[in-house]
Amino acid sequence: MSNAMLIDITRCVGCGECTRACIAANDLPEGDDTQLSCARYTVVNEVGNPQASVRQLCMHCVEPTCVSACLVGAFRKTATGAVVYDEEKCIGCRYCMQACPFSVPKYEWSSLAPRIKKCSFCHSRVSQGKLPACVEACPAGASVFGDRNELIREAHHRINENPGEYVDHVYGEHEAGGTSVLFLSAVPFGLLGFPDNLPTEPIPRLSWKILKEIPKYAVVSSLLLFGIHWITARRAYVEKIEHRDSETEELR
Ligand code: SF4
Ligand code: SF4
Ligand code: SF4
Known part of the structure; x- marks a missing residue:
């Protein structure tokens, strides 16, 4: 009871x-x-x-x-x-x-x-x-x-x-x-x-459902952040190479 x-x-x-x-x-x-x-x-x-x-x-x-x-x-x-x-x-x-x-x-x-x-x-x-x-x-x-x-x-x-x-x-x-x-x-x-x-539905159970989803979201977010970081770094690298090549060209 x-x-x-x-x-x-x-x-x-x-x-x-x-x-x-x-x-x-x-x-x-x-x-x-x-x-x-x-x-x-x-x-x-x-x-x-x-x-x-x-x-x-x-x-x-x-x-x-x-x-x-x-x-x-x-x-x-x-x-x-x-x-x-x-x-x-x-x-x-x-x-x-x-x-x-x-x-x-x-x-x-x-x-x-x-x-x-x-x-x-x-x-x-x-x-x-x-x-x-x-x-x-x-x-x-x-x-x-x-x-x-x-x-x-x-x-x-x-x-x-x-x-x-x-x-x-x-x-x-x-x-x-x-x-x-x-x-x-x-x-x-x-x-x-x-x-x-x-x-x-009891709120603790809802919270638990959300928490169980967090690893999925965390993986997707991590991949997204890594992707953004990779694109930015790659772009910076390409710009640096292009800048160096143009300087080399001018020296010739
Ligand atoms: S305020 Fe309402 S609930 Fe509280 S003792 Fe008086 S009648 Fe009862
Ligand atoms: S409000 Fe809560 S603590 Fe206060 S008399 Fe009622 S049951 Fe007891
Ligand atoms: S203190 Fe706890 S039991 Fe009381 S209303 Fe808030 S969540 Fe419910």
């Missing part, structure tokens, strides 16, 4: 209890409640027209690019669905930040011993049989937690039962190969600022 969180934007009342519960559970410092940062692992903002309250947090991708980009294995996807970070292994290269399609990982720029910061899916709480703090605190049932397959079924059930209330799209079911945070909405996700052009 792999866990997931279903966030139903139509049920969210924008109270911010999820953010406050996350701050308390992770002992986070003062910070801006409007954007993800080292001090905020989840935020809720009013976005779009008509406005909707939209949570942001790590999407806990099924095949995460942060995991595949990390050279030292500081990120890993766990059996509980959480993508967790090990600061002991991290070398601060920040490839995870570049790789994440949702711009989630944040770096402690001002720290002398900087770490990456993001939502852990409350991995330690969930490992003890508890709910993530944000889910436990949600008074509206807008954020729920459970088995990913069951939540996907539940999401489609809500869409089918209330066709006028939702767009027919469970965000995260297929995006970037699937995520463990899923969303339902009344308006198209692109209008709420969600990346709406992500591939449905």
